[in-house]
Amino acid sequence: ASAWAEPREKGEVRDHVAEPVVDMVKTFSKLSEYWLADPQRALEAQTRLFAGYMTVWANAIQRVSPNAEGADDAVKPERGDKRFQDPEWGRNAFFDFLKQAYLVTSRWASELVDHAEGLDEHTRHKASFYVKQVSNAISPSNFILTNPELFRETVASNGENLVRGMKMLAEDIAAGKGDLKLRQADYSPFEIGRNIATTPGKVVGRSDVAEIIQYDAATETVLKRPLLICPPWINKFYILDLNPQKSFIRWAIEQGHTVFVISWINPDERHGAKNWEAYIREGLQYGLDTIEKATGERDVNAIGYCVGGTLLAAALALMAGEGDDRIKSATFFTTQVDFTHAGDLKVFVDEEQVAAVEKSMNEKGYLDGTKMATAFNMLRSGDLIWPYVVNNYMRGKDPLPF
Numbered sequence: 001a002s003a004w005a006e007p008r009e010k011g012e013v014r015d016h017v018a019e020p021v022v023d024m025v026k027t028f029s030k031l032s033e034y035w036l037a038d039p040q041r042a043l044e045a046q047t048r049l050f051a052g053y054m055t056v057w058a059n060a061i062q063r064v065s066p067n068a069e070g071a072d073d074a075v076k077p078e079r080g081d082k083r084f085q086d087p088e089w090g091r092n093a094f095f096d097f098l099k100q101a102y103l104v105t106s107r108w109a110s111e112l113v114d115h116a117e118g119l120d121e122h123t124r125h126k127a128s129f130y131v132k133q134v135s136n137a138i139s140p141s142n143f144i145l146t147n148p149e150l151f152r153e154t155v156a157s158n159g160e161n162l163v164r165g166m167k168m169l170a171e172d173i174a175a176g177k178g179d180l181k182l183r184q185a186d187y188s189p190f191e192i193g194r195n196i197a198t199t200p201g202k203v204v205g206r207s208d209v210a211e212i213i214q215y216d217a218a219t220e221t222v223l224k225r226p227l228l229i230c231p232p233w234i235n236k237f238y239i240l241d242l243n244p245q246k247s248f249i250r251w252a253i254e255q256g257h258t259v260f261v262i263s264w265i266n267p268d269e270r271h272g273a274k275n276w277e278a279y280i281r282e283g284l285q286y287g288l289d290t291i292e293k294a295t296g297e298r299d300v301n302a303i304g305y306c307v308g309g310t311l312l313a314a315a316l317a318l319m320a321g322e323g324d325d326r327i328k329s330a331t332f333f334t335t336q337v338d339f340t341h342a343g344d345l346k347v348f349v350d351e352e353q354v355a356a357v358e359k360s361m362n363e364k365g366y367l368d369g370t371k372m373a374t375a376f377n378m379l380r381s382g383d384l385i386w387p388y389v390v391n392n393y394m395r396g397k398d399p400l401p402f
Contacts, residue, residue, distance in 0.1 A: 014198035023353060024133075027126045028221050036117040045112060052104035060097045075103045082387070083141040097147050098140045106135035122350060129347045136382045142390060150394050162267070164396025173393075179370045182377070184388050185399050197238035199250045203289035207282040208265075209274060212290040213237065215249055215259040225299050225328065226291050227257045230284055232306035233264035234372060240305065258295060262287050262308070272365025280315045301329045309335025344379050 044338075055074040073096070077084050084090075089099050095103050113127045141145035144154055144162075153161050175181045190196045205212035217223070229249070233238050240248040240261070252259050262283055267274070274282075286301075292298050302314030309332040316330060336342060342349075348357075361367050377384040391397050 020353075023126075024130045027123060027130055028045075030119065031113060031116055031124050031127045034071045034118055035112065045108075048111075049108045052108060053101065056097060056100040056104055059100065060093055063093050063096070063252070074100050075107065077103065081382075083139055083382075085134075086147075086149045094144075095140075095146070098146050102140050106131075106287045109135060122346070123367070125344075126347050129344055133378060133381055136386055139386065142386055144394060147390070150390065153395060155323065156373045161394065161396040164258065165393040168396065168398075169393045175354060176370050179368070181370055182388055183392060183399055184384065192238070196243060197236075198244060199241050199247055199253070201249075203263075204294050205258075205286065209267075209279055210216075210265060210283045211263040212287050213263055214294060215253050216260070217256050217258050218250075218253045219228045219256040221256060222258060223256045223348045224297065225301050226295055226297055227252060228259045228284075228287050228291060228300050228302045228327075229259065229260050229309035230287070230302065230312050231262065231264070233279075233305065234376075237261050237263040260287060260291050261380060267366040268283050269365040272362075275309070276314065277318075278309055279319060284311060284315045285324075292326075298326055299328045300326055301331075302327045303333065304335055305333040306335060309333060313337045348354065348375055 035045055052074065059074050073090075077099075084099050089095050109131045110128065113124060113131055116127075118122070119127070130228075131355075144150045169180075173179070174182050174184055175183075198213055201209050201213045201215040204214045229237075229240065231239060241250065244250060248260055249261065265271075266284065288300055291300055302312055304310070312330055312332070313335070316327060319327065320326070339346075357367065360371070388399060391399060
């Protein structure tokens, strides 16, 4: 508790939990308006849910009846759902009932969103997203008394798993400086330069927002045109140099490329005034200037990865307007330049939520990494949040190395 409370008492952390909760409540209110506006429609929806429960109940009664044949599940988990893999979810009548009742409820809630007429597309998207978040959070697999595997482990260890879990929870809150920094891997085996980011390179330039790292070609003959890689600033540059077997950078120098990579500096209060253009000028274009100084070559091939590719695309447009043609070819890895179909990320983008993010950023001058990580984790909370909550804080086990 002290790991959570102390930063708040010192004023180092300000809670903004209410903002996303308020948005969720507003979204659900709009959804409720449709169903409550017509009593018959609301009754039909409740009847469908009740019918689902009755099927589950009849199934449960049939299973426990003497000499009864095994009944088929009223509803089954979707393919790939790993939450209910323990045999007791199907073998034990109590846990099987919980599982089926939960699945009936969560799918009914999703159908409420799908069948609600008159919702604009953004509100429908948000409602569907929030229903998924709530459904994932209340899954019986997330609680000790309703998860057979957790229940067995807790009884067998006399609760030692919970003690370990609480210790890990306190450590993760402390690591997040008052916010939960959910550990999703054991990072202790990794050391920069020893078993990650092992391709030899050197820093040849440094600006306010980035460092430029040069990797010399590993071949006798070298391609004339250097290669500049613009990675995303939400990851470290060595996402492209994890180890010798998983390194695009190593592969590129083995093909004869002289590679330059932008390593973005972690922002702090000093970077509060830096905008998109600053990252183009002081990051990507600074990289081009550095390459020319280091090699004498003006013409460059460029690669943009993720949001680094979005920055590269914007830079190409800006440079074209200024007559700067140094980038002779551009390759994009997992990059969006048209955000019409941006998936669930669009849930976080409307005037109210952007204003809330800007307000939070103005307090420090930057967006805290834990908040960005939470947003990305929520895109797949069933895979990236709750399995780790169960494994770390209830089973008391360390996550595996990545």
